[in-house]
Amino acid sequence: MGLDFVGQGAGETDGNIITTTIDKVVNWGRKNSLWPMPFGTACCAIEMMATLASKFDLSRFGSEAIRFSPRQSDLLIVSGRISIKMMPVLKRIYDQMPDPKWVISMGACASCGGVFDTYTLIQGVDQFIPVDVYIPGCPPRPEDLIDAVLQVQQKIASGAAPKGVEVVYE
Amino acid sequence: MQGGLERATGEKMILSFGPQHPATHGTLRIVLELDGESVLKAIPHAGYLHTGFEKLGEHLDYNQYIVVTDRMNYLSPLSNNFGYVLAVEQLLGVEVTKRCQYIRILMAELSRLADHLLWLGTAALDLGAFSVFLYSFREREKLYSIFEKTTGARLTTSYTRVGGVLRDLYDGCEEDVRQFVTNFPKALKETHTLLTKNRIWMDRTKGVGAISADDAIGYGLTGPCLRATGIAHDIRKAEPYSSYEEVTFDVPVGTNGDAYDRYLVRMEEMIQSCGIVTQVLDNMPDGPVNLEDNKVTMPNKPDAYGHIEGLIHHFKIVMDGHGVQPPMGEHYCATESPNGELGFYIVSDGSGTAYRIRIRPPSFFHFQALPHMLEGGMVSDTVAVLGSLNVIAGELDR
Amino acid sequence: MNEEKDVEEQPKPLVLEKLEAHHSDALLAQDEARGSVVLVVRKDQAYAVLEYLKTDPELAYTYLVDVTAVDNSQMESELMQFDYARFMVVYHLYSYQGQGRVRVKVPVHENDLRITSVTGLWQGANWLERETYDMFGIDFEGHPDLRRILMPDDFEGHPLRKDYPLRGRGERESFNFDKQNV
Numbered sequence: 134m135g136l137d138f139v140g141q142g143a144g145e146t147d148g149n150i151i152t153t154t155i156d157k158v159v160n161w162g163r164k165n166s167l168w169p170m171p172f173g174t175a176c177c178a179i180e181m182m183a184t185l186a187s188k189f190d191l192s193r194f195g196s197e198a199i200r201f202s203p204r205q206s207d208l209l210i211v212s213g214r215i216s217i218k219m220m221p222v223l224k225r226i227y228d229q230m231p232d233p234k235w236v237i238s239m240g241a242c243a244s245c246g247g248v249f250d251t252y253t254l255i256q257g258v259d260q261f262i263p264v265d266v267y268i269p270g271c272p273p274r275p276e277d278l279i280d281a282v283l284q285v286q287q288k289i290a291s292g293a294a295p296k297g298v299e300v301v302y303e
Numbered sequence: 304m305q306g307g308l309e310r311a312t313g314e315k316m317i318l319s320f321g322p323q324h325p326a327t328h329g330t331l332r333i334v335l336e337l338d339g340e341s342v343l344k345a346i347p348h349a350g351y352l353h354t355g356f357e358k359l360g361e362h363l364d365y366n367q368y369i370v371v372t373d374r375m376n377y378l379s380p381l382s383n384n385f386g387y388v389l390a391v392e393q394l395l396g397v398e399v400t401k402r403c404q405y406i407r408i409l410m411a412e413l414s415r416l417a418d419h420l421l422w423l424g425t426a427a428l429d430l431g432a433f434s435v436f437l438y439s440f441r442e443r444e445k446l447y448s449i450f451e452k453t454t455g456a457r458l459t460t461s462y463t464r465v466g467g468v469l470r471d472l473y474d475g476c477e478e479d480v481r482q483f484v485t486n487f488p489k490a491l492k493e494t495h496t497l498l499t500k501n502r503i504w505m506d507r508t509k510g511v512g513a514i515s516a517d518d519a520i521g522y523g524l525t526g527p528c529l530r531a532t533g534i535a536h537d538i539r540k541a542e543p544y545s546s547y548e549e550v551t552f553d554v555p556v557g558t559n560g561d562a563y564d565r566y567l568v569r570m571e572e573m574i575q576s577c578g579i580v581t582q583v584l585d586n587m588p589d590g591p592v593n594l595e596d597n598k599v600t601m602p603n604k605p606d607a608y609g610h611i612e613g614l615i616h617h618f619k620i621v622m623d624g625h626g627v628q629p630p631m632g633e634h635y636c637a638t639e640s641p642n643g644e645l646g647f648y649i650v651s652d653g654s655g656t657a658y659r660i661r662i663r664p665p666s667f668f669h670f671q672a673l674p675h676m677l678e679g680g681m682v683s684d685t686v687a688v689l690g691s692l693n694v695i696a697g698e699l700d701r
Numbered sequence: 702m703n704e705e706k707d708v709e710e711q712p713k714p715l716v717l718e719k720l721e722a723h724h725s726d727a728l729l730a731q732d733e734a735r736g737s738v739v740l741v742v743r744k745d746q747a748y749a750v751l752e753y754l755k756t757d758p759e760l761a762y763t764y765l766v767d768v769t770a771v772d773n774s775q776m777e778s779e780l781m782q783f784d785y786a787r788f789m790v791v792y793h794l795y796s797y798q799g800q801g802r803v804r805v806k807v808p809v810h811e812n813d814l815r816i817t818s819v820t821g822l823w824q825g826a827n828w829l830e831r832e833t834y835d836m837f838g839i840d841f842e843g844h845p846d847l848r849r850i851l852m853p854d855d856f857e858g859h860p861l862r863k864d865y866p867l868r869g870r871g872e873r874e875s876f877n878f879d880k881q882n883v
Contacts, residue, residue, distance in 0.1 A: 175697050179377055179458060183443075186437055187437045216350075216353050218351050218353065252358065252872065253869070253872075260874070350850055350852060358867055359867070362867055393735055518824070520763050522825045652775075658771075658776060667829075667832075700851055
């Protein structure tokens with residue numbers, strides 16, 4: 134079942150009780166049912182489509198429920214070039230997503246501007262929104278995107294807070 | 304069209320459609336003024352993916368810019384690579400070898416297939432036919448593997464060079480391509496059975512987004528969108544380039560210029576492209592791939608490593624301020640990309656960098672004509688019309 | 702421009718012949734380069750020439766391929782040839798009746814950036830002129846909706862001018878997210 138963190142119960146109940154913490158169960162659920170919000174603008178979006186389609190099939194990892202509405206999603210995949218005209222839109226979409234939310238910056242352009250060091254292109258979306266996982270490549274292969282989703286899953290399972298959440302230590 | 308303007312009640316609604324919407328495939332935005340379900344006015348907005356390609360062209364040398372052309376119409380990068388180097392070569396006044404011309408045709412036609420396939424998949428997906436999307440991507444993945452073996456990349460190919468191509472076809476390429484074009488028409492038939500006579504598909508696309516031939520010319524429509532209106536204009540036939548005059552193919556045309564005709568024209572173009580590919584493979588000439596002109600192309604690696612002349616020529620090509628230097632002048636070169644007329648207007652000041660590069664993208668004109676096709680229709684037709692035009696934001700905004 | 706040689710080798714294109722007959726005073730220069738006729742036309746008569754090219758039944762350049770501009774401020778030879786006009790507005794036309802391609806260039810001085818819009822002749826000119834305005838600041842008179850198209854509405858400057866830096870003037874680092882109308 135994949136619940137490798139649960140412990141077995143006491144002897145008199147014949148192992149029918151498993152004990153865990155509520156956080157771990159919730160994280161386990163979250164990690165295996167990520168709903169991505171694809172913010173696909175350019176070439177990387179085509180590779181993202183390829184990842185969702187028959188050959189690579191992202192649904193094997195529980196993330197095929199693509200939602201174009203930010204209010205139903207918890208994973209933002211920024212794939213493609215972001216111009217100065219587009220950045221306010223991206224920011225608004227990120228703000229509209231409910232917490233907790235994770236962000237994948239797919240490809241060189243979203244991560245650092247890539248080959249386009251020009252007047253109109255944002256040199257990395259992490260200047261304006263927090264990014265959890267970066268994928269290198271121009272464009273990255275579908276396997277790379279799958280790997281990034283798995284990394285987000287690992288992060289969720291480990292209980293670490295998303296990059297966008299400010300953790301207050303007392 | 305039911306609804307219509309005469310039923311206007313005065314209650315108007317402004318709907319901002321995009322830039323983030325599943326049917327805009329990226330970054331298109333249309334502001335619609337609605338009366339109930341009918342569209343009174345539509346205003347498309349462009350520029351959400353403006354990247355500064357033209358400005359960048361004034362700072363990169365001629366071979367470096369090939370990388371940038373990949374990212375214009377990212378459904379068919381090989382066609383962009385092709386169109387761009389053709390413009391530079393015509394400006395230089397050189398003609399590549401016969402084998403190179405054939406390889407370029409081969410790759411351009413395969414990328415036309417890839418482009419139309421992705422268009423088919425997403426246009427059908429927008430209207431709710433999910434299985435067509437999966438079927439198209441199944442075929443597209445086969446093309447991807449051919450591209451990857453040939454060029455080293457799935458999507459951003461950068462395959463052509465001024466004066467040649469990156470490398471010759473790989474061993475076994477002919478078998479792979481032949482196998483693909485033999486099986487492809489059968490695979491396309493599956494889609495035909497799913498869509499062409501499908502009642503829902505016909506209702507959603509027939510008579511939707513129609514444009515007349517005169518208006519299509521006035522708006523500067525090209526490619527399948529122009530041919531769907533009944534004008535049999537194809538630059539490959541009208542102004543043949545790169546040995547296109549040596550292959551035979553038909554130019555499919557529509558009659559009504561609506562979304563359904565655009566669909567049929569593209570479907571038939573895929574079959575014609577398969578025919579071109581077969582002819583190219585049958586008649587593929589032997590011989591060198593790259594021009595043997597040391598001022599234009601790189602010398603072979605053994606030459607560069609083994610002989611002092613080769614080494615000097617190699618350095619002269621890659622050094623800043625040397626390299627490919629077209630004479631002073633200007634040139635406009637148009638090619639038939641999958642979407643229509645893709646033109647490059649290059650002004651050279653005689654240096655290794657272009658003085659000005661202007662890209663004439665087909666999608667810019669198609670998106671501009673969108674209000675003409677939408678106004679008076681229903682709001683749900685917006686998705687069907689936009690899908691049928693195949694507007695690619697990368698080349699729309701550059 | 703070796704006109705005598707051209708005449709000997711091949712017949713003069715119809716478009717040149719007809720323009721010389723009807724609009725000879727509008728032509729500043731003419732050329733035939735790489736399969737395309739190039740005309741440089743005086744600004745005040747540009748509209749009349751373009752209208753003639755479109756409406757003449759024999760020429761019928763009904764398809765406006767492209768409208769763009771070139772900033773010649775770093776191109777000394779072009780500047781000298783056309784009275785130090787900084788910009789060159791370039792129209793590409795194509796005739797579906799077999800007359801081929803023609804390129805019409807119109808010099809525009811920096812101190813008077815106005816030029817007559819051709820939106821009345823071709824619907825497709827609308828966005829092309831908007832883009833040329835956005836990128837170069839050419840002011841198309843009579844255009845129904847001359848706004849920026851690629852850059853945001855509150856953007857300042859014209860990026861494709863030669864004096865605009867490739868990496869911009871800091872617009873991509875600083876944002877006012879509230880001000881932008883999304």
